[in-house]
Amino acid sequence: MKRRSKLLRNILTLHLPVLLIVLFAVGPYVWTFISSVTPQKEMDMEFRYLPEHATMDNYARLFGNLNFGTNVKDSFIVALGSTILGMTLTLTASYSFSRFNFRFKQFFLIQFLVINMFPIVLLIIPLFVMMKNLGIMDTHFALMIAYSTFTIPFATWMMTGFFRAIPRELDESAQIDGLGRFGTFVRVIVPIALPGVSATGIYIFINSWNEFIYASILTSSAVRTIPVSLQNMVGEYQIAWGLLTAGGVVAAIPILTMFFFIQKTMISGMTAGAVKG
Amino acid sequence: MPKKRLDLFPYVLIAPAVFAATLVVLIPILQTAGMSFMNYLIYKPKARSFIGLKNYITALADPVFWISIRHTVVWIAGVISLQLALGFGAALLLNRNFWWRGIARSLILIPWVTPSVITALMWRWMYDGNRGVINDLLVRFGFLRHYFPWLSNDKTALVSVMVALMWQGFPFFTIMIMAGLQSIPSSLYEAAMVDGAGAVTRFVKITVPLLIPILFTTILLRIIWVANSLDIIFVMTGGGPGYSTYTLPLYSYVKAYKALDFGYAATLALLLAALLAVVVAGYVAKVLSTEDSQ
Numbered sequence: 258m259k260r261r262s263k264l265l266r267n268i269l270t271l272h273l274p275v276l277l278i279v280l281f282a283v284g285p286y287v288w289t290f291i292s293s294v295t296p297q298k299e300m301d302m303e304f305r306y307l308p309e310h311a312t313m314d315n316y317a318r319l320f321g322n323l324n325f326g327t328n329v330k331d332s333f334i335v336a337l338g339s340t341i342l343g344m345t346l347t348l349t350a351s352y353s354f355s356r357f358n359f360r361f362k363q364f365f366l367i368q369f370l371v372i373n374m375f376p377i378v379l380l381i382i383p384l385f386v387m388m389k390n391l392g393i394m395d396t397h398f399a400l401m402i403a404y405s406t407f408t409i410p411f412a413t414w415m416m417t418g419f420f421r422a423i424p425r426e427l428d429e430s431a432q433i434d435g436l437g438r439f440g441t442f443v444r445v446i447v448p449i450a451l452p453g454v455s456a457t458g459i460y461i462f463i464n465s466w467n468e469f470i471y472a473s474i475l476t477s478s479a480v481r482t483i484p485v486s487l488q489n490m491v492g493e494y495q496i497a498w499g500l501l502t503a504g505g506v507v508a509a510i511p512i513l514t515m516f517f518f519i520q521k522t523m524i525s526g527m528t529a530g531a532v533k534g
Numbered sequence: 535m536p537k538k539r540l541d542l543f544p545y546v547l548i549a550p551a552v553f554a555a556t557l558v559v560l561i562p563i564l565q566t567a568g569m570s571f572m573n574y575l576i577y578k579p580k581a582r583s584f585i586g587l588k589n590y591i592t593a594l595a596d597p598v599f600w601i602s603i604r605h606t607v608v609w610i611a612g613v614i615s616l617q618l619a620l621g622f623g624a625a626l627l628l629n630r631n632f633w634w635r636g637i638a639r640s641l642i643l644i645p646w647v648t649p650s651v652i653t654a655l656m657w658r659w660m661y662d663g664n665r666g667v668i669n670d671l672l673v674r675f676g677f678l679r680h681y682f683p684w685l686s687n688d689k690t691a692l693v694s695v696m697v698a699l700m701w702q703g704f705p706f707f708t709i710m711i712m713a714g715l716q717s718i719p720s721s722l723y724e725a726a727m728v729d730g731a732g733a734v735t736r737f738v739k740i741t742v743p744l745l746i747p748i749l750f751t752t753i754l755l756r757i758i759w760v761a762n763s764l765d766i767i768f769v770m771t772g773g774g775p776g777y778s779t780y781t782l783p784l785y786s787y788v789k790a791y792k793a794l795d796f797g798y799a800a801t802l803a804l805l806l807a808a809l810l811a812v813v814v815a816g817y818v819a820k821v822l823s824t825e826d827s828q
Contacts, residue, residue: 267632275627275638278620282642285656285701288667292659304670346550353547365548367818372559374814376762378786379803382569382796383562406558409551438543467649469765474791484651488769491655498659505652516647517640528713 286509293502300499315503325504328486331397332466332508335482338401339465340458343408348454351416352442356428366417373410377470380406388475395479403471408461415460415526419453420446456522463512483508566800574797589801599802601777602785605692606761606806609781612693613760614753616700621707628708629715646705654769657698661685685771688778695770695779699763707752714748715741754817761810782806 292300293315295308319325353359354366384406388399423446431441447454469484476485487504490497516523573585593599628639645653660668663683672678684694718741726736764783771779773788780788783806790799 271627271630271632274623275632278624278627279638279641281701282645282705285653285660286644288660289656300665304665346554349547350551353544357541357544357547359541359544362544363822365552367822369551369555370818370821371814372555374758374762374810374817375559375563376783376786376803376806376810378762378764378783378790378799379566379807380559380562381787382790382800382803383565384558386565387562402558405554409555409558413551463647467647467651469649469651469769470787484649487651487655491769498662498665501655502659505655508649508652512647512649513644516643520640520643524709524713528710 286506289502289505292498293506295499297499315499316507319500319503319507323490323500325483325486325507328481328483329507331480332482332484334397335400335404335472335480336462336465338397339404339408340462342401343405343412343461344454344458346405347409347412347416348447349442351413352420352446354413354417355420355423356425369410369413373407377406381471381474384471385474395476397480399475400465400468400472400480400482403475404461404465404468407464411464412457412461415457416450416453418526419450419457422453423449452522453526456519456526459515459519460523463516466508466512566803569797569800570804572797574795574800576794576796585797589798590805592798593801593805598777598780598785599782599805602780602782602802603809605779606781606783606809608692609696610757610761612696613699613703614756616696617704617707617756618749618753620700621704622711624704624708625711625715628712642708643705645702646709648702650702650763650765651769653698653702654766657694657701658685658770661694686775688775691771691775691778695767698770699760699766702766703756703760706756710748710752711745714745718744751817751820754813754820757813758810758817761806761813782809 291307294311294313296310296312296314299305299308299310350369354362381403384403388394388402393399393402427445427449428441431445432438436444466482467484468482469488472482472485473488476482481489483504487501487508490501490504570589571584571586573581573583573588575581624642628635628642660666661684663669663681663686666681666684668684669678669681673681682690684690722740722744723736726740731739762783764781764787767773767779767781767784768787773780773784782802786799786802786806789795789802793799
């Protein structure tokens with residue numbers, strides 16, 4: 258008797274609420290997926306939850322006539338390039354912040370924190386003018402540079418946290434073994450920090466993959482990333498929801514997959530600083 | 535003891551990042567500040583001239599500016615409270631032990647990595663006045679008699695967009711609060727239970743006070759992020775109907791790329807930054823105090 262009432266209480270106060278929140282979180286994806294496999298004909302008929310004849314037509318049209326494959330490629334090039342650029346620029350800086358005490362260290366650290374908080378609208382006008390003057394409008398490179406406005410501060414802070422967690426004794430013993438200071442960093446510390454490096458890298462990859470505002474301003478026809486391409490499919494009066502939802506599913510799959518692999522490391526990196534405070 | 539020579543190594547290590555940040559962030563911000571004192575229409579390059587504070591005076595007398603400010607405040611307060619409430623609830627539940635906790639946690643985090651444009655389109659589709667699943671559910675369960683055009687009604691548009699942003703952002707609160715919950719030693723709860731404290735007392739006297747530092751940090755971070763986010767609004771409503779979903783960043787964006795008035799857009803962006811400066815300063819002070827203790 259008592260056990261049964263405990264089970265009932267658990268269902269009502271734990272399992273049911275969690276289930277509701279999970280449904281809220283994944284519901285939009287489920288509906289998007291269902292819509293993407295619903296034939297256009299059924300879209301115009303009476304409302305139904307499940308399509309009578311599920312179809313991959315929307316996906317075929319997306320990659321056929323609409324050339325969505327090139328958008329996927331553009332997104333991939335931009336996100337990968339931004340990740341490499343961002344990590345290369347910040348890896349040594351984060352190591353420096355985690356290991357050494359130097360004058361103006363606080364100033365520089367705070368600078369990297371604050372530049373992440375400026376409204377994007379504050380940066381986008383001069384960046385637009387800058388890309389125009391450099392003659393690199395509508396190129397992958399323009400977006401990689403623009404994205405470094407958020408990849409640099411973010412990667413610096415997250416990597417500083419990961420490097421801090423590595424004991425300094427390792428640096429010392431590597432130097433006793435005859436490695437120089439830079440050698441210590443490259444051959445000993447970076448390999449140990451690899452989980453953190455990949456988590457940070459994937460995080461900035463995801464953010465670059467998702468970005469829309471810069472992409473909508475700095476690129477137009479030669480380069481078109483997925484978010485811009487989807488937004489362009491939204492017509493003035495008629496919206497092809499079947500195609501759009503299919504595009505949404507395609508855009509989400511790579512990042513959700515990556516996220517599942519690095520969840521734990523990423524979350525520990527993000528929360529480490531905040532919890533201590 | 536001889537004076538220690540200045541060690542350049544740490545500066546060499548940070549040089550690339552500092553140099554790049556100066557180039558793509560600091561210099562552009564100064565340029566924006568400069569533009570805000572200019573008559574800078576992109577299509578009239580010859581007419582560019584210094585006009586002092588004229589853009590700022592125009593803004594203060596611009597009714598759309600004040601509408602946007604009001605919406606920005608409603609937007610921040612509304613989205614943050616919604617995200618906090620749901621994120622906190624989810625964190626408390628996920629902090630308990632049950633067999634499918636791992637899967638539940640992974641699924642709850644999904645919205646947070648979803649691109650803003652996808653979030654906006656998914657919700658726009660669900661709100662649709664003809665075939666929106668939200669309308670269908672509300673009518674089916676008797677909350678509504680007829681389908682309602684949520685995003686094209688000036689009374690409901692802003693709130694509807696806020697719900698979409700709540701969906702995308704609440705997992706961040708869950709992550710941070712869960713980390714905070716796990717850092718509370720369980721011995722505190724055990725001692726309280728020995729003293730006969732009930733679940734509510736334990737929550738009010740132990741959980742909430744110990745979470746306050748992390749709640750403070752998270753809320754400040756979110757305020758900055760929510761205040762700056764304009765992509766979801768842009769894709770869902772474009773600011774409409776009328777001015778009913780105009781926020782300050784959106785207004786600045788529209789001024790720059792629809793009206794091509796860079797000078798005025800820069801002014802609006804700077805005013806937004808000035809309003810946020812208070813929040814940023816609070817956050818920086820918090821981080822500095824943490825850094826010192828390390």
